Amino acid sequence: MIDFVKDARLWFAPQRVRDEGETPDYRFSLANERTFLAWIRTALALVGGGFAVDQFLPDLRWGVRIGMAVALLLVGMACALRAVNHWVRCERAMRRGEDLPVSRFPVLLSLGVGLVAVAMILVVLMGWTKSP
Amino acid sequence: MSGVGRAAGAGGAARAGGAAEGRDPGLQPERTRLAWRRTTLTCTVTAVLAMRQALRGTGSAVEITGTAVTALVWLVFTGLAHRRIRELATVRPAGLAPRAALAATLCTVALAVFALAVII
Numbered sequence: 001m002i003d004f005v006k007d008a009r010l011w012f013a014p015q016r017v018r019d020e021g022e023t024p025d026y027r028f029s030l031a032n033e034r035t036f037l038a039w040i041r042t043a044l045a046l047v048g049g050g051f052a053v054d055q056f057l058p059d060l061r062w063g064v065r066i067g068m069a070v071a072l073l074l075v076g077m078a079c080a081l082r083a084v085n086h087w088v089r090c091e092r093a094m095r096r097g098e099d100l101p102v103s104r105f106p107v108l109l110s111l112g113v114g115l116v117a118v119a120m121i122l123v124v125l126m127g128w129t130k131s132p
Numbered sequence: 133m134s135g136v137g138r139a140a141g142a143g144g145a146a147r148a149g150g151a152a153e154g155r156d157p158g159l160q161p162e163r164t165r166l167a168w169r170r171t172t173l174t175c176t177v178t179a180v181l182a183m184r185q186a187l188r189g190t191g192s193a194v195e196i197t198g199t200a201v202t203a204l205v206w207l208v209f210t211g212l213a214h215r216r217i218r219e220l221a222t223v224r225p226a227g228l229a230p231r232a233a234l235a236a237t238l239c240t241v242a243l244a245v246f247a248l249a250v251i252i
Contacts, residue, residue, distance in 0.1 A: 029227035030160045036228070037167040040236055044174040047244045051181035054251050069251050073244045080240035084233050091227070 007085050021095030032090045039083035042109075046076030064123055068116060075112050161220045168220075172213045175239070179206035182243055185250050202246060209239040 023029075050072035057065055082105050089101045179202055186198035212235055219225055 023227070026224050026227065027156065027158065027160045030164045030225070033228045033233075034164050034167045036233060037164075037171045040240060041171050041174045043240045044171070044178045044243070047240065047247060048174070048178035048181050050244070050247050050251075051178065051185055054247075055181065055185060066251060070248065073247050073251075077241050077244040080237045080244070084237040087228075087233055088230065091230075 004085065007088055020092060021097065024094040028094055029091070032087060032094070035090075036083050036087040039079060039086070043076045043080035043083060046072050046079060050076060060123065068119065071112075071116060075109065079109065156223070161222070161225050164225075165217050165220045168213045168217050171236075172210060175206060175209045178243055179203070179209075182246060185247070198246065198250065202243070205239050205242050205246075209236065212236055212239075 050069045053060075053069040053072060054065060060068075082103075086101065086103060086105070093100050182202040183199050186195055186202060189195060212232055216228065216232060
């Protein structure tokens with residue numbers, strides 16, 4: 001958690017990232033940027049999924065629909081914040097010549113998406129919709 | 133561009149010499165540019181969904197404001213992508229500015245917060 005706060009300070013003082021170590025090969029920076037963008041796309045897709053659940057599944061019960069939409073939106077938000085955090089950490093590690101940071105986030109995200117999918121299957125099988 | 137020397141050392145094939153200076157055989161800048169385009173596309177889809185959500189009812193002042201905010205977020209993101217894509221049009225582009233990375237993240241978060249505000 002303390003690390004996260006330290007990293008968050010780095011987001012707002014970008015020149016501090018550049019103070020450390022030396023500029024890595026531009027190709028490594030670009031690869032890091034593409035990874036960051038892939039995560040941002042994932043986040044945007046999750047947020048879009050949240051909108052879509054609310055708009056295109058009107059037959060779901062209110063609670064189920066809102067719960068699922070909110071879950072997707074929150075996961076999307078976490079995904080976006082984690083994207084920039086991971087990008088900063090990778091950039092710094094490359095500048096210092098350290099190992100790239102490892103992360104538990106992909107596993108958590110997979111589990112989260114899997115849970116939403118299971119919830120959706122349950123909703124369909126149990127017929128938790130407004131009209132039979 | 134302090135990384136040029138090292139980068140050239142690592143990618144010797146990229147030094148074809150002359151004004152053309154060759155190009156990265158891995159096409160890294162192009163791939164990154166396409167990644168930005170894909171991301172813009174995703175952002176557009178999400179923003180359209182957000183606007184659809186905002187403009188569901190009667191067109192009250194609140195709905196118009198919500199739509200305008202979403203459009204603004206989309207414009208900011210597109211502007212970011214446009215600038216970065218232009219920066220990437222060199223042989224050895226500089227890294228992504230942390231401020232741009234943060235701005236892209238904030239656009240995503242803004243859309244999510246907007247969604248939460250509208251849905252609940």
